Amino acid sequence: MSVAIMTTIFFIVGYLLTFMKKQLPYVENAILFLWLSTLSFHLFTILTMQLEWIVIKDDPYLFLYPILKNKLITPVLFVIFINVYLTVKSIFSKVILIMLVIVSLILFDYISIQLDVFYFKQWNYLYTSILGLLFIIGSLGSVKLFSFINSKEVRR
Amino acid sequence: MTIVYDQAFNSNEWFIIISLMISIAIIVKLPRMFHPLESILYFSIGIYIGTFFDHTLGAGAWDFYDVNDTSNFQLIDAVSYIMYGPYSYLFMYFYVYFGIKGWKNLFYVLVWSTIGVGTEWISHLLNVFHYEKGYEFYWSFPIYYFVQTLQVLFYHTIQYKKKASPM
Numbered sequence: 001m002s003v004a005i006m007t008t009i010f011f012i013v014g015y016l017l018t019f020m021k022k023q024l025p026y027v028e029n030a031i032l033f034l035w036l037s038t039l040s041f042h043l044f045t046i047l048t049m050q051l052e053w054i055v056i057k058d059d060p061y062l063f064l065y066p067i068l069k070n071k072l073i074t075p076v077l078f079v080i081f082i083n084v085y086l087t088v089k090s091i092f093s094k095v096i097l098i099m100l101v102i103v104s105l106i107l108f109d110y111i112s113i114q115l116d117v118f119y120f121k122q123w124n125y126l127y128t129s130i131l132g133l134l135f136i137i138g139s140l141g142s143v144k145l146f147s148f149i150n151s152k153e154v155r156r
Numbered sequence: 157m158t159i160v161y162d163q164a165f166n167s168n169e170w171f172i173i174i175s176l177m178i179s180i181a182i183i184v185k186l187p188r189m190f191h192p193l194e195s196i197l198y199f200s201i202g203i204y205i206g207t208f209f210d211h212t213l214g215a216g217a218w219d220f221y222d223v224n225d226t227s228n229f230q231l232i233d234a235v236s237y238i239m240y241g242p243y244s245y246l247f248m249y250f251y252v253y254f255g256i257k258g259w260k261n262l263f264y265v266l267v268w269s270t271i272g273v274g275t276e277w278i279s280h281l282l283n284v285f286h287y288e289k290g291y292e293f294y295w296s297f298p299i300y301y302f303v304q305t306l307q308v309l310f311y312h313t314i315q316y317k318k319k320a321s322p323m
Contacts, residue, residue, distance in 0.1 A: 026317035027193050034200040038207050045211060050229045060217035067212060149192050
């Protein structure tokens with residue numbers, strides 16, 4: 001059930017990313033996805049296996065779940081966010097967009113807990129929000145870095 | 157339960173650091189081939205793939221191997237994932253340098269998969285990988301072949317997208 005739900009969500013965000021009008025070129029979107037995905041997976045591994053702040057249910061059938069959630073859906077969500085963020089102009093819209101992403105992350109964690117995939121031991125939704133905010137800052141920083149590299153290339 | 161293989165700073169750590177330094181030095185010395193962002197992408201994809209397989213084959217339900225000194229995640233594990241970056245960059249670099257096309261793709265990927273398995277075997281001898289459940293280093297060959305084929309397809313997708321909308 002839980003893997004089926006996550007697979008469906010993955011297809012939905014995948015479709016959204018594929019067919020949306022993107023502000024960033026393909027290479028930049030790909031780099032952003034790879035960075036976020038690697039970081040998200042490392043963090044989840046540290047939180048579950050090393051620190052054990054989040055306890056994941058010991059069920060071999062669920063092994064696909066963290067891959068879908070952390071390695072695919074979460075980074076795709078941020079790539080969608082960045083591409084939408086670059087189109088909106090007003091501060092209000094930008095704040096709403098950031099809040100929407102954080103609410104989505106909280107919702108993913110809530111669904112995971114309701115589906116009995118994992119539970120929080122020393123973790124909570126506030127930490128999820130802070131982590132989400134750090135990912136947003138990281139994503140925006142990456143976009144700045146890309147434009148810096150591009151402008152340096154133009155000057156060459 | 158955490159398995160501890162050793163606690164000293166020895167062969168596995170040195171192998172990771174030295175091979176990372178040598179491969180980065182090679183990248184720096186080679187003439188420029190790609191746009192910097194494209195170079196970053198080819199470097200990052202190696203790290204991504206390394207992480208992906210180590211967190212799927214090497215953990216969770218399968219858990220076919222452990223990396224470095226313990227079965228837990230350590231800082232040197234993260235460094236060892238960076239080690240995959242130069243390999244994937246050099247794979248793409250020489251792919252373009254030799255102008256690989258058509259049937260040559262098959263042999264090119266075959267050669268690089270052999271290099272991959274060979275490096276993994278050396279890593280295993282130097283205690284970077286600790287295989288479990290009967291896993292052998294040559295099992296990784298089809299994984300390298302699959303991943304490198306995907307990378308070639310990815311490269312062609314990038315070229316196609318670049319023609320459609322240049323960076």
